[in-house]
Amino acid sequence: MTDDWTLVIKPKKRLLDLDLKSLWRYRDLWYMYVRRDIVTFYKQTILGPLWFLIQPVLTTIMYMFVFGGLAKISTDGAPQPLFYLSGIMLWNYFSDSFNASSNVFTNNASVFGKVYFPRLVVPLAGLTSNLLKLLIQLVLFILVYIGYRIAGVQLPIRPALLLFPFLVLLLAFHALSWGLIISSVTSKYRDLKFLVAFGLQLFMYATPIIYPLSAATGRIRTALELNPLTPIFEAFKYGCLGCGTLSWGGLLYSTVFMLVMLFISLIVFNRVERNFMDTV
Amino acid sequence: MSDIAIQFENVGKLYHLGSVGTGTLSHDLNRWWQTKILRKEDPYLRIGETNDRAHRGNSDFVWALRDINFEVKQGEVVGIIGKNGAGKSTLLKLLSRVTAPTTGVIRAKGRIASLLEVGTGFHQEMTGRENIYMNGAIMGMTRAEISRKLDAIVDFAGVERYLDTPVKRYSSGMTVRLGFAVAAFLEPEILVVDEVLAVGDAEFQKKAIGKMQDVSRGEGRTVLFVSHNMAAVRSLCQRGVVLEDGGMAFDGGVNEAVDYYINGSSLAEDGLIIDSIQKKKSYLDLKEILINGTPANRTSLKPRQEFLDIVIRGTTQEAMKCEVKFIIKKMDGTPMAALIEGQYTGKLLDLPTGTFEIIKHVRLPKYLADGEYLVDLMLHQPYIQNFFVAINCLTLNINGFCDAFAHPLRLNEEGFIGLCSE
Numbered sequence: 077m078t079d080d081w082t083l084v085i086k087p088k089k090r091l092l093d094l095d096l097k098s099l100w101r102y103r104d105l106w107y108m109y110v111r112r113d114i115v116t117f118y119k120q121t122i123l124g125p126l127w128f129l130i131q132p133v134l135t136t137i138m139y140m141f142v143f144g145g146l147a148k149i150s151t152d153g154a155p156q157p158l159f160y161l162s163g164i165m166l167w168n169y170f171s172d173s174f175n176a177s178s179n180v181f182t183n184n185a186s187v188f189g190k191v192y193f194p195r196l197v198v199p200l201a202g203l204t205s206n207l208l209k210l211l212i213q214l215v216l217f218i219l220v221y222i223g224y225r226i227a228g229v230q231l232p233i234r235p236a237l238l239l240f241p242f243l244v245l246l247l248a249f250h251a252l253s254w255g256l257i258i259s260s261v262t263s264k265y266r267d268l269k270f271l272v273a274f275g276l277q278l279f280m281y282a283t284p285i286i287y288p289l290s291a292a293t294g295r296i297r298t299a300l301e302l303n304p305l306t307p308i309f310e311a312f313k314y315g316c317l318g319c320g321t322l323s324w325g326g327l328l329y330s331t332v333f334m335l336v337m338l339f340i341s342l343i344v345f346n347r348v349e350r351n352f353m354d355t356v
Numbered sequence: 357m358s359d360i361a362i363q364f365e366n367v368g369k370l371y372h373l374g375s376v377g378t379g380t381l382s383h384d385l386n387r388w389w390q391t392k393i394l395r396k397e398d399p400y401l402r403i404g405e406t407n408d409r410a411h412r413g414n415s416d417f418v419w420a421l422r423d424i425n426f427e428v429k430q431g432e433v434v435g436i437i438g439k440n441g442a443g444k445s446t447l448l449k450l451l452s453r454v455t456a457p458t459t460g461v462i463r464a465k466g467r468i469a470s471l472l473e474v475g476t477g478f479h480q481e482m483t484g485r486e487n488i489y490m491n492g493a494i495m496g497m498t499r500a501e502i503s504r505k506l507d508a509i510v511d512f513a514g515v516e517r518y519l520d521t522p523v524k525r526y527s528s529g530m531t532v533r534l535g536f537a538v539a540a541f542l543e544p545e546i547l548v549v550d551e552v553l554a555v556g557d558a559e560f561q562k563k564a565i566g567k568m569q570d571v572s573r574g575e576g577r578t579v580l581f582v583s584h585n586m587a588a589v590r591s592l593c594q595r596g597v598v599l600e601d602g603g604m605a606f607d608g609g610v611n612e613a614v615d616y617y618i619n620g621s622s623l624a625e626d627g628l629i630i631d632s633i634q635k636k637k638s639y640l641d642l643k644e645i646l647i648n649g650t651p652a653n654r655t656s657l658k659p660r661q662e663f664l665d666i667v668i669r670g671t672t673q674e675a676m677k678c679e680v681k682f683i684i685k686k687m688d689g690t691p692m693a694a695l696i697e698g699q700y701t702g703k704l705l706d707l708p709t710g711t712f713e714i715i716k717h718v719r720l721p722k723y724l725a726d727g728e729y730l731v732d733l734m735l736h737q738p739y740i741q742n743f744f745v746a747i748n749c750l751t752l753n754i755n756g757f758c759d760a761f762a763h764p765l766r767l768n769e770e771g772f773i774g775l776c777s778e
Contacts, residue, residue, distance in 0.1 A: 081363075085453060085462040105493035112479055112490060119481040119522070190472040191494050192453035350456040353449070354371060 093346060099194045109201030114208060128212045132168065136160045143286045152288040152319030155224055158231075159317060161217050163285035166309060169210040170247045171276055176202025177255025178272060181263040181352050188353065195349050199256060203248045210244065221316070236322045237315035243308045246327075249334050250304065253341035260341075260348040284309050288319050301326065304333040359430045360465075361546055361578040362451070367424040367460035369446050370417055420446040421602045424460070430545075431576040435583065435593035435610055437617050442599040444582045448472060448548050451580065466545025466578075469495055473550070475535025480524035484515055484534055487523050491538045505541045512563070513537035533560055540567045546578045547571060551585075568592055586614050586688035590768070611768060615728055618687045627653050629733070632749035640735075640743055642670040647731070647750055656753040657720065659764075666716040668735065676707045678743055680716050681734040684752065684772075692729065692772040693721075699738045723774025725765035726756025 118124040139160040143149045151159040177199035181188070184198055225231055262268045283305045284292075292300050300306050307326030314320035421443045428434055436444050450457050452470030477494040478487050488509055492502040502509075510516050513533040515526075523531060549568070565588055572579045572592070583589050589596065589610060596613025598606035606616045629645045632653060636642070646667040648655040657664065666680060679698035685691045695718055698704045705714065714735075731750035735743040756764025757774070765774050 081463040081465055083462075083464040083466075083468065085450065085457065085464075087457050087459060102493075102496070104497075104499045107499070108490045108493040112482065112486075115486065116479060116481045187477045187494065189449075189454055190452075190476045191470060193494060193496065353455040 094196075094342065095194060099196055102193050102197050105193060106197050106201045106204070109198060110205045110208070113201065113205035125212065128209050129216050132161060132164050132213050132216065135164050139164070139286055149287045150291055152290055154231075154313070154317040154319045155229060157220060158217070158224060159313070159319070160286065161220060162313060162317065163309060165210065165213045165217055166243075166247060166312060167280060167283065167285050168213070169206055169244070170251050170305065171280070172206045172209070173203050173248055173251035174255045174258075174276065176206065177252050178258035178262070180256070180259045181348070182259070182269075185353075196345070199252055199259075203252060207244070207248070230318075231316065232318045234315050234322075236311060239311055239315065239327075243312055246308055246330055246334055247305070249338055250330075253334065253337040256341035256345045257337070260344045260352075263348055263352045279303075284320075288313070289321065290319070304330040306330075360427045361430040361432070362428040362465075362580075363463045364424045364426050365461045365463070367421060367447075367450065367457050367462055368419055369421040369443075369450060369455075370458040371420050372417055419602050421450070421457075424604060426597060426604065426607055428578055428580065430465075430578055431572070432595060433572040433579040433581065433593045435581050435589035435596045435613065436599060437583070437586070437589060437596060437613065438599035438605075443602040444599055445472070445550060446602075447599070448550050448580065448582055452548055464546060467496065468546045468548060469539070469542045469544035470548040471536075471539045471550065472548070473535075474532050474539065478523055478531065478535065481522055483522055484510075484519045484526070487534065488538055491535060492542075495539065495542050496544075497542060509537045509541050512540060512567075529557060529560070536560075536564055540564070540571075543575075544577070546580070548580045550582045565592065586618070587690070590614055590688065615687045618689075618730075629653050629746065629749045633744050633746045635742060636744040637674075639673040640670060640676075641672070642668065642744065644669040645733070645746075647733070648752075653749060654751045654753070656755060657724070659755050659757045662720060662722075664718045664720055666714075666718065666733070668714040669712070671711045672707060673709055675709055676735075676737070676743055677704050678707060678735050678737050679704050680714060681732075681736050682716070682718070683732040685730045685732065686767065686772075687728060687730060689730070696738070704737065721773045722776070723757045723765060724754050725767040725770060725772050725774075726754055727767045728753055 114125075118127060121127060123130065136157055140156045144151065144156045144160070180195065180199050180202075188195065221231065258268060258272055262272075282300065282303055284300065289297070289300060289306060289310050307323050307330050310320040311322050311327060312320070314322045424447065436447065438444050448470065449455050449472070451462060451464070452468060452472060454470075454472070475487075475491060477490055479490065482490065485506075488506065489499065489502055493499070510519060513530075513536070515530055515534055518526060518530065523534075526534070547568075568579065568581070569592060571577050579592070581589065581592055593610045596606070596608065596610040596617075597604060598613050598617045606613050628651050629647060630642060630651065633642070644651060644667070646665070648657065648664050666682060668680065680695065682695040683691050684693045695716065707714075729752040730748050731752050733746045733749050736745075737743075758764045765771065
């Protein structure tokens with residue numbers, strides 16, 4: 077009687093034990109979490125899913141007024157609404173996904189405390205529901221884009237645009253891995269929670285969203301290029317707005333950075349997952 | 357293939373008392389230094405103490421569970437009982453993989469579904485239907501599986517009318533019914549249930565217990581059941597495990613386990629009946645209480661014993677209109693027989709101020725079931741006042757009655773009193 081156990085619960089397990097098989101078995105739970113996120117978002121609202129669009133539109137108008145109108149920050153020749161909308165759309169995806177995964181443990185403590193399922197289901201569902209939101213906003217972006225073209229504004233469409241799915245994937249996994257590390261640490265030491273909200277805001281300004289990378293020179297530019305999100309935003313703007321740069325080196329750097337972080341985050345997450353109920 | 361479904365081997369769980377987060381970073385660093393760099397034993401694992409919540413210990417670490425060793429056979433229904441904080445829930449948490457053990461190994465065969473709470477993951481804004489899917493998915497069911505069972509679940513919960521209403525509009529009882537209904541239609545090989553039946557109305561509790569019986573008896577599944585409801589434990593389980601301060605105190609038949617637990621908790625050590633008085637009028641001074649000729653809180657009725665004597669001696673500074681109330685109960689508290697003569701004849705004793713002596717010569721039924729019973733003794737004026745109250749003041753051992761080659765009655769199968777025919 078040695079081998080017919082289907083489940084062995086031990087104090088320690090391997091450093092990296094992803095258990096993709098059971099993750100796959102719980103795909104319906106992933107679906108339900110996505111559905112829950114979407115459905116509960118607009119419960120008891122009159123405008124319903126329209127809110128997914130209203131938020132970025134209002135933010136874009138505000139940016140046009142503050143950064144474009146008052147501060148006169150260049151958009152490198154691209155029309156302001158498109159420039160800001162593209163940045164906001166991608167940034168929102170990153171920050172929402174990051175928030176979803178960085179709150180995995182604290183927001184779901186009551187559920188995690190009662191039932192076992194692969195915890196990774198929850199952050200992955202967060203990425204997915206935010207992806208749906210991104211797609212809805214993308215439709216808005218495309219409509220505005222077409223509007224500008226009809227109005228006769230010259231907007232290039234470059235083959236680099238084909239990278240879009242890859243860019244989104246990169247953003248998603250950057251958000252996931254950073255978020256998981258934060259969530260693992262905050263489950264025990266709450267201090268970080270306060271820093272994170274502030275840090276995220278700061279980080280937005282360190283990413284070329286409201287300004288083009290070309291506006292920075294010297295050491296500031298080097299610093300911005302060290303930000304692994306920079307090449308992603310630049311590549312998207314390069315693909316459809318005609319501003320920005322496509323840097324293969326930068327994208328490679330971003331990818332490697334993401335993979336290393338993802339690896340670390342999964343190890344940390346794995347460790348915390350086992351015992352976080354005792355410390356949360 | 358052996359028929360063991362779950363095996364606990366030296367399982368232990370250490371908890372850190374006090375507030376987590378103060379000093380944990382330094383402890384973490386120290387632990388890491390000691391174990392990983394110096395390759396020594398974990399400094400915090402040695403100093404844990406047993407889990408006795410009432411006494412202050414010297415250590416910040418406590419073993420919520422320690423040295424748990426037992427096996428559960430396939431199809432067995434095991435009740436886990438113990439006082440609050442004895443480690444029952446921790447044990448279930450380990451088994452349902454909510455948290456990992458500190459030492460030891462648990463091995464299991466088959467899918468484990470744990471019901472540590474009803475309606476886990478219910479979202480207030482979602483409708484009953486959506487929540488059935490959500491909750492089912494959390495428990496490990498697939499969508500197809502839930503769709504197949506949806507009608508049965510809704511029917512069992514009895515909430516059809518509210519199916520498309522958000523759960524926040526439900527009464528708390530309805531939420532619980534819905535949650536339990538989903539869980540009832542899981543089909544795991546091993547079902548782990550924590551005190552969830554304490555909610556819902558009487559009709560639903562009956563339904564829930566019935567469902568659990570079907571699951572265990574009819575479908576041959578293994579069930580681990582934690583509850584403080586001894587009647588439910590007795591009716592559901594075959595085997596009982598008693599936990600005490602994180603360790604195993606008893607493992608055996610469910611009736612013995614329940615008796616062990618109740619004895620252990622209500623009559624801790626041998627004492628006197630008079631010491632178990634919980635309430636007393638200040639003008640009343642009791643000198644002596646004898647039941648069955650002894651002042652001790654433990655006595656036996658022999659076979660063929662026809663009478664039981666109750667003697668109460670004392671003094672009172674106020675006149676009392678009273679009578680003796682004497683109740684024999686099962687170990688789980690169910691009353692079996694009572695002497696409350698004033699209540700059915702209306703005649704009470706008149707005790708003037710001063711010294712008194714009450715002697716009751718109680719005729720016993722001839723055929724009593726053997727076993728251990730608890731006794732309550734009171735001096736009261738029916739429906740008006742109690743002069744003294746002594747709940748669980750005596751453990752009465754009844755040896756039962758049998759003639760020649762016959763057998764005494766068994767309490768749980770045949771009842772307390774044997775009837776005679778002419």
